[in-house]
């Protein structure tokens with residue numbers, strides 16, 4: 001087991017060998033946010049034929065060389081093509097067909113004049129404008145050609161992608177299975193939110209924030225509840241999560257007398273890959289795996305609520321995204337101007353919870369207050385994690401720093417009013 005490693009090294013060890021989970025087939029209607037497991041190749045050409053982009057008249061452009069408001073030109077009204085219908089016959093010279101948006105062009109027609117530039121007069125139509133060749137025509141295949149790859153593997157399915165799948169006739173889609181995560185909270189002091197907190201008890205809030213972080217990363221979380229600080233109870237609790245893809249416990253990974261998570265994991269057959277990452281918050285982070293994939297990947301997160309969330313953000317989230325088939329594993333990062341001077345002891349990389357405020361073209365990062373790893377409000381207020389480099393001891397007000405953006409809304413300009 002490695003100890004006291006750097007953040008980048010820990011991230012490498014976590015992601016090493018992690019591959020997307022196998023595919024499953026789900027209804028396209030239920031696939032929002034899912035990740036395509038295979039490329040989607042179209043069996044169709046869309047639109048299937050040249051068709052009208054307007055309500056108006058289909059005709060041959062060279063039959064209407066010079067129509068204008070001042071000098072309208074007339075063509076014979078031949079027939080009507082409703083949306084989804086077919087022309088009864090090809091369009092002849094000197095003829096126009098009434099046509100509606102999405103209807104296929106009659107053979108012989110090459111252009112559309114929109115109805116605003118025409119007026120029906122019994123068996124004729126007067127035109128007040130001459131179309132350019134091909135005007136208001138959607139050409140066959142301008143959206144998708146049969147045989148073409150339309151969506152690549154690893155694509156996250158959003159509203160537009162679901163619409164594309166439907167238009168290709170795909171009512172089901174192959175996506176990566178979502179990672180299943182089992183979450184265990186450990187500690188004699190812990191209770192559920194609706195229980196009594198008298199006598200120094202605290203709510204096992206980590207189960208809530210971590211399950212929500214899992215859901216945001218596309219995973220399915222199960223709460224295994226609370227284990228007491230005994231080896232037996234921890235063995236029972238951790239043992240209950242061995243069927244998951246990922247087992248995440250919080251607390252009990254420090255060096256206290258009641259911190260049994262690491263020995264119990266080893267007893268269960270887990271090989272600890274590392275303990276201790278040079279970061280703050282979150283130093284006691286533990287990661288392990290079972291040989292030959294005969295068990296879940298395992299994180300022992302620190303118990304302090306901020307440490308648990310920050311280590312999740314930095315290590316668990318990218319792993320879940322990778323398992324879920326995502327290609328991009330990191331948050332967007334920005335350079336922000338420091339709104340105040342920050343100080344620390346050199347040595348560990350710090351992740352400072354900050355708000356981000358727009359100031360013209362700049363973003364200003366300001367600490368969310370008390371940065372103790374027990375102060376969960378510092379996380380609740382945070383829009384980003386400012387990266388305070390390991391070797392640095394001061395970042396001066398006005399200097400630029402890198403911030404991982406947790407809440408992308410802050411990048412948008414505020415609404416006026």
Ligand code: AMP
Nearest residue numbers: 185187203204205206251252253303304
């Ligand atoms: P430990 O790692 O067990 O020393 O816990 C460190 C701190 O985190 C202690 O103050 C615990 O009370 C707190 N803590 C542990 N587990 C949780 C949890 N599930 N939810 C909220 N706080 C916790």
Ligand code: MG
Nearest residue numbers: 186187251252
């Ligand atoms: Mg504890």
